[in-house]
Amino acid sequence: VEFRLEGGGSIHGTSLGSCVDVDRHDARGFMDRFASVDAQRLAVGGDEPASCGTDPSGDAVGKARCECCAEGGEVDVVRAEAGLSGDEDFAVVRFVSWEASHDIGDTGFSDPVGFVRRLSEQIRVVITAERGVPQELKHLATSLRPERIHSLLAEAMLYVGEGATMAAEAAILGTPAIFVHSAKLGYMLELEERYSLLWNTPDQTVAEQVANELLADRPATKARFDELRRKMLEERIDVGSWLIDQVSDALA
8 A cells, every 4th residue: 555645735734745655564654643633524524623723724614613713713814815804794606617518508597797796785795716707796706725615615604606516515514505506416405305404496586585585594594504514414424534444444
């Protein structure tokens, strides 16, 4: 078994150097060194505050809003990069390019400019797009680094967009998600029909109505979705821990 990480960088603040090769003789040490972070908390969030000195990103991703991150924490960094104040409510709107093979023949927003303008009357809007944003909306587009997008979704009050992956990620993080797309995807339908964390609709008017309802009482919406997310996580395994167990057993 060989693990090879190239390109330098670090994992959770630990420098890797320009290249790290790990053969089966020291793989166990590698696993112990880097796999001790609670994988589920990073992937879908958790309820316990992270130690800001060791893992400042954990609770931003987990929507716990780490209390010790008042200075220089992940939440503050993400909000600053997105042009948001420390406690400002905001919604994320996602546009896709419609050039992917899986989007051929499908539809999304019928009037994206009008939708965003009306949504902006109720809440700050942050736009993320695969490529191109209408000129009228460019001032709302974010240049946030891709690796910070989960922290942005976790902090958002609402997600509305044509991107399925981001819609599902928002829902799992406990952020109400509206998938504006004509496709019917199994995992998206499950998030709607089994867990009530997401709406699937190809109709922009329906999306707008749902958004209005969710924003009408924001504290109640947040409390409801925190509970829905908790129930969903109770039924699911920690895939990160499961994967670590599989690799550890294989190396034993």
